[in-house]
Amino acid sequence: xxxxxxxxxRPPFQxxxxxxxAAILTGTYAPGDKxxxxxxxxxxxxxxxxxxxxxxxxxxxxxxxxxxxxKGSYVRQRTExxxxxxxxxxxxxxGGGDVAIDFAGFSxxxxxxxxxxxxxxxxxxxxxxxxxxxxxxxxDLSKPLGLPALAPDGVDSPDVRKRAERIVQRSTQAxxxxxxxxxxxxxxxxxTAQVRVYHAAPLFKMFLLNQAEAFFGFxxxxxxxxxxxxxxxxxxxxxxxxxxxxxxxxxxxxDAVDTQYVEQAQRWFDSVWDSVAKEVEL
Numbered sequence: 001x002x003x004x005x006x007x008x009x010r011p012p013f014q015x016x017x018x019x020x021x022a023a024i025l026t027g028t029y030a031p032g033d034k035x036x037x038x039x040x041x042x043x044x045x046x047x048x049x050x051x052x053x054x055x056x057x058x059x060x061x062x063x064x065x066x067x068x069x070x071k072g073s074y075v076r077q078r079t080e081x082x083x084x085x086x087x088x089x090x091x092x093x094x095g096g097g098d099v100a101i102d103f104a105g106f107s108x109x110x111x112x113x114x115x116x117x118x119x120x121x122x123x124x125x126x127x128x129x130x131x132x133x134x135x136x137x138x139x140d141l142s143k144p145l146g147l148p149a150l151a152p153d154g155v156d157s158p159d160v161r162k163r164a165e166r167i168v169q170r171s172t173q174a175x176x177x178x179x180x181x182x183x184x185x186x187x188x189x190x191x192t193a194q195v196r197v198y199h200a201a202p203l204f205k206m207f208l209l210n211q212a213e214a215f216f217g218f219x220x221x222x223x224x225x226x227x228x229x230x231x232x233x234x235x236x237x238x239x240x241x242x243x244x245x246x247x248x249x250x251x252x253x254x255d256a257v258d259t260q261y262v263e264q265a266q267r268w269f270d271s272v273w274d275s276v277a278k279e280v281e282l
Contacts, residue, residue: 004045009181012047014174016055018120019045024064024075025086025117035065035073061170062113063241076241085207085215085245086114092210093118099129102269104137105205106219106238107164108171111136119178122187131190134179136172137269137277140197141165147201151223151234159228160235196277202238205245206265212250214265217243 004012020041023029036044041052056073059065067073092099103111115134121127139145141164144156148164172195179193207215219238226235248261 004047012045013051013054014058016041016045016047016052017058018116020055020059021062021064021113022117022120024059029075031075033075035075037072061167062109062116064113085110085247088209088213088215088247089114089207090118093122093127093129096128096130098131098133098210100133100208100210102135102137102208102266102273103206104269104272106139106202106240107168108136108138108175109167110205110240111207112171112175115175116178119175119182122182123178123185125187129188132179132182132188132192133190134175134193135269135273136175136193136195137273138168138172138195138197139202140199140278141168142197143199145199145201147203147221148235148237151236154236157235160226160233163226163228194279196273196279198272198277205240205243206269207245208262208266208269211266212262214248214262215245216248216265217245219243 004015008015010018020029020035029035035041035056038049038052038056041047041055042049045052056065056067060067060073064076065073066076089101092101101111101115105111118127122129122132141161145161146154146156148157148160149155150157150160176193176195179191182188183191202219204216204218206217207213209215219240220242221236222239222242223234223236225232226237227233248258248265250256250259250262253259
């Protein structure tokens with residue numbers, strides 16, 4: 001039975017979230033299944049119901065579960081393309097060599113979702129990469145942007161951007177702090193995680209794995225209502241959970257379309273990272 005580890009530096013709600021995430025990703029809870037109630041989860045893991053609620057909230061933010069008022073939380077149906085990303089991320093960790101992940105997108109929620117389990121396995125000693133480097137490239141939400149924006153006029157809103165910034169910080173901070181923890185514990189010889197921002201509206205998400213694979217998808221822009229200062233506000237929002245990711249992998253053929261795509265995608269990322277992007281402190 002999974003139990004809270006009192007020597008684990010992560011707070012109990014993050015440990016419970018890791019247990020539930022692993023159960024979802026391994027199929028213990030299948031798409032459409034209802035999760036146990038907060039009270040049942042609290043009993044199972046020996047925590048307070050509020051701790052269980054915070055754990056489920058993390059999974060909801062990652063897009064793994066949906067919560068329905070008065071009906072509980074359910075495992076989300078995930079698109080085939082998005083599910084296909086996870087095994088490729090896990091594979092580069094399983095190799096035991098150098099791991100390099102570059103992400104460009106809006107919030108980093110998908111990155112957090114796919115990298116959390118491999119990082120947990122590194123922490124527990126089940127995976128031992130020689131080095132780990134994560135670079136996260138995001139829009140600068142301190143400046144006016146075309147997206148997210150108020151509906152129906154599409155005008156910029158500082159309050160909307162502040163809401164998005166809180167979501168971004170929650171996801172990216174979790175990744176950065178975990179990688180830094182692995183380095184501090186000496187579990188990886190070299191482990192770094194950096195976040196940089198640049199002035200552009202979020203239109204797509206892209207993952208680059210060990211400079212050999214690329215996953216790319218456009219953000220659909222949807223109108224929906226969000227709570228800002230306790231009031232419902234209609235916004236246009238780039239929705240990462242609805243993005244279909246297309247996979248490209250380098251081969252021995254330098255003229256192959258996939259090979260050229262990965263090389264040009266990496267070139268774009270490096271050029272933005274090294275020029276207009278600026279580092280942020282979390």
